[in-house]
Amino acid sequence: MAGHSQFKNIMHRKGGQDAKRAQLFTKLAREITVSAKLGSPDPNANPRLRAAILAARAQSLPKDNIQRAIDKATSGGDAANLEELRYEGYGPGNVAVIVECLTDNRNRTASEVRTAFSKNGGTMGESGSVAFNFERVGLIHYPLKAGEADAVLDAGIEAGADDVQSSEDGHDITCRPDDLNAVSKALEAALGDPEFARLDWKPLVQVPVDADTVPTLMKFLDILDDCDDVQRVAANYEIDDAIMEKLGA
Incomplete structure (x- = not known):
């Protein structure tokens, strides 16, 4: 995962x-x-x-x-x-984390995010300290019902996308940030409305997380996601399917 x-x-x-x-x-x-x-x-x-x-x-x-x-x-x-803020740092397992916020109180938001890092085995960094681990992309996501993988791939190529990845979670279509509007419109004509289309952070490298660290990492990401001012959290973790199955059981 x-x-x-x-x-x-x-x-x-x-x-x-x-x-x-x-x-x-x-x-x-x-x-x-x-x-x-x-x-x-x-x-x-x-x-x-x-x-x-x-x-x-x-x-x-x-x-x-x-x-x-x-x-x-x-x-x-x-x-x-309202202003946009971005925080960066490392979470449990040395996972790189980017936190995007919208807030009307910079001090409140900074305090909440800093506390989430410090109390859950993470470390806040300066701006740009972990962003090099990610690529900024346009991301369009469709559910599986949108079509077969080959059909979605063809639609993505025709729309000018850079990559199409299909899995049991659906279809993820990526493009250059400046192309997001044009690509999403072309895909809508072929596949209908996506579940979402937005700018996102795609990991360039992924950090394996062991079974002992996974619960702490998931708790940390949940706490960040629960902050009212946090809009989106990106992290470059990778969890082996066997670990997920074991924890789920």
């Missing part, structure tokens, strides 16, 4: 599903608001906003919520205070 963000990742969720869903909706709405604020409120003219809306629809965020999030960007208010 390789892990970073939702790129071939198993999301380890705890209880309180209603609270989790509400938290997810808040994060999706924030991304929509900031995307609309930084660009155009028209998704056809704003690739980032279009990707944010696709991700929100995939998680069943109501249409009214999506529109309210866009409206916040043009009306000022809370949206004016």
